[in-house]
Amino acid sequence: MSENLKTIRELAEELGVSKQRIQQIIAKLSTSKMPNKEGNKYILNHKDVHNIKVLMGIENDKSSTSKTENRVVDYDVYLDILESMKEKDGQIKSLLEVQKQTQILLDQQQQLALQDKKMLAEYKSEIKALKSLNSPTQDIKRADILPKETTEDNRQESPQKKHKKWWPFGR
Incomplete structure (x- = not known):
């Protein structure tokens, strides 16, 4: 070289x-x-x-x-420091933007979760109300229907049951 x-x-x-x-x-x-x-x-x-x-x-x-070269070098050093500081400022600003967006998304998620919880509680209370309305009428209808059917069935089946036997050889 x-x-x-x-x-x-x-x-x-x-x-x-x-x-x-x-x-x-x-x-x-x-x-x-x-x-x-x-x-x-x-x-x-x-x-x-x-x-x-x-x-x-x-x-x-x-x-x-020489002194002039030294000043130029110092000036270059200061320029490099300023440039790196500007880059860092830009990075900090972008990170702050990301943090703000993340915070907004987190707030939205929490609001949605709270709404879901409220709706679920409302649905549960509606279901309980509907069950309480339906259950007494169904119980009354079943109580009315079941005893009548069983007594009528017993009356009709009782004469036939006396004559019918499950073994054929005993007549």
Whole structure:
């Protein structure tokens, strides 16, 4: 590679750390400081190497940058923080909307359950009222009908029962 561009392996060998450690440091970098990728490999320029070294604590942030670059970096950091805060605010707003909708649905469900309970109690009371109205008349009718039928049946069947026997050989 050229003098200015390095891979993760080359930087790891130079610093005496593992490639995984360099990858962890890159993952911690802000989006504005992320190095470029060509294919599956990171290509690190001088600024990327500096950012990684600063995050590792090897270089001081102010030692190799001028005041104007440092201000730009600080400005980028503030922009990144503001951007992440806006994203978080958006997420919080969407979660609050979901919470409100869930609360509304829960309230509706509870109201429906209460209505069902009231209707069930009304139906039970109506059924009891209907049973109390129907049961005395049915009992009276059965009492009137059953004794008459049984006495009439007994009168008609009694002469026939005396003559009929269940065995045929006894006559």
